[in-house]
Amino acid sequence: MRTARLAAVKCLLALLILVTSLQALAQDSQLPFEDWLAIVIAEAREQGIREDIIQQALVPVTPIPQVISNDRSQAEFTETFEQYLEKRVTQWRIDTGRARLAQHRELLEQVGAHYGVEPRFIVAFWGIETNYGNFTGGTDVIRALVTLAYDPRRADYFRRELFSALQILNEGHITHADMKGSWAGAMGQSQFMPSSFVKYAQDFDGDGRRDIWTTPADVFASIAQYLKAAEWRDDQTWGREVQLPADYQARAGEWAQPPAQHSCSVVRHHTQMLPLAQWQQIGVRRIDGSDLPTNDFTASIIQPDGPEGRAFLTYQNFRAILRYNCANNYALSIGHLADRLAGD
Numbered sequence: 026m027r028t029a030r031l032a033a034v035k036c037l038l039a040l041l042i043l044v045t046s047l048q049a050l051a052q053d054s055q056l057p058f059e060d061w062l063a064i065v066i067a068e069a070r071e072q073g074i075r076e077d078i079i080q081q082a083l084v085p086v087t088p089i090p091q092v093i094s095n096d097r098s099q100a101e102f103t104e105t106f107e108q109y110l111e112k113r114v115t116q117w118r119i120d121t122g123r124a125r126l127a128q129h130r131e132l133l134e135q136v137g138a139h140y141g142v143e144p145r146f147i148v149a150f151w152g153i154e155t156n157y158g159n160f161t162g163g164t165d166v167i168r169a170l171v172t173l174a175y176d177p178r179r180a181d182y183f184r185r186e187l188f189s190a191l192q193i194l195n196e197g198h199i200t201h202a203d204m205k206g207s208w209a210g211a212m213g214q215s216q217f218m219p220s221s222f223v224k225y226a227q228d229f230d231g232d233g234r235r236d237i238w239t240t241p242a243d244v245f246a247s248i249a250q251y252l253k254a255a256e257w258r259d260d261q262t263w264g265r266e267v268q269l270p271a272d273y274q275a276r277a278g279e280w281a282q283p284p285a286q287h288s289c290s291v292v293r294h295h296t297q298m299l300p301l302a303q304w305q306q307i308g309v310r311r312i313d314g315s316d317l318p319t320n321d322f323t324a325s326i327i328q329p330d331g332p333e334g335r336a337f338l339t340y341q342n343f344r345a346i347l348r349y350n351c352a353n354n355y356a357l358s359i360g361h362l363a364d365r366l367a368g369d
């Protein structure tokens with residue numbers, strides 16, 4: 026027994042040494058920036074990126090040291106749901122969101138009807154992501170992505186994003202000088218990564234450019250299209266806060282989630298999607314103690330702060346919100362802000 030354990034420990038140690046030396050090798054083989062950039066430029070030419078864009082955006086580019094230190098220090102410090110909500114769903118965001126809903130009502134209703142997403146949700150994303158377009162980030166997106174693509178930590182991901190960004194410039198949706206965003210490359214009023222822009226951004230005003238930086242019609246439609254592609258259901262809301270029965274935790278194994286096919290990892294900790302009627306039978310009630318709605322929906326229960334915290338019954342749309350940003354607290358904030366915008 027002891028020999029077997031010793032052998033296992035030795036094997037593990039050998040594996041660790043191997044992994045560490047492979048990492049060191051990867052670090053060592055890192056090309057000087059100029060050589061790496063020359064390869065990127067050659068690839069951009071091969072992909073048909075126009076020479077004027079290459080000359081403007083790539084040839085003079087240098088890494089931004091601050092981007093690397095931001096990337097390294099992305100503290101995943103744990104805020105409770107209450108703390109998170111208090112910071113995101115502020116009175117300012119509610120008041121401003123209501124004013125924006127009124128200001129853009131006609132356009133938002135057109136977009137909402139076209140894509141099948143209620144305006145209050147579109148405005149909630151707009152508000153949480155960029156304070157209704159007030160804060161979109163001032164970093165040169167190409168420069169930020171070059172920095173992160175050169176850095177070995179997530180090089181493959183950011184290199185793909187860099188080439189998507191070059192494609193966007195090549196198609197003329199925005200000029201290099203105006204292609205601004207967050208230090209991690211999220212762009213415009215909807216904070217789309219370039220690959221999301223390529224897939225989901227919309228030209229709703231029909232001027233030939235998908236402009237998520239300055240055209241409200243394109244911003245709203247792009248958010249709505251993203252949700253539509255994530256299987257948004259316009260006949261449902263996001264979910265609601267609920268009361269759980271006294272024996273809920275003791276029985277929790279009965280509705281634990283089987284491995285889910287969802288790109289967002291937090292979904293693995295949600296319960297199964299069960300019909301509302303079944304949750305009603307289990308003893309789940311609305312927060313005021315009344316019966317659950319009788320709609321033929323499925324929903325899962327989440328408790329963002331664990332068994333002692335508040336509980337929420339969440340519908341398919343909650344999972345669509347998680348595709349925008351894979352974090353329970355984020356998705357709950359979108360839902361709560363959308364409810365407040367509607368006057369709840």
Ligand SMILES: [Ca+2]
Nearest residue numbers: 228232234236
């Ligand atoms: Ca447009």
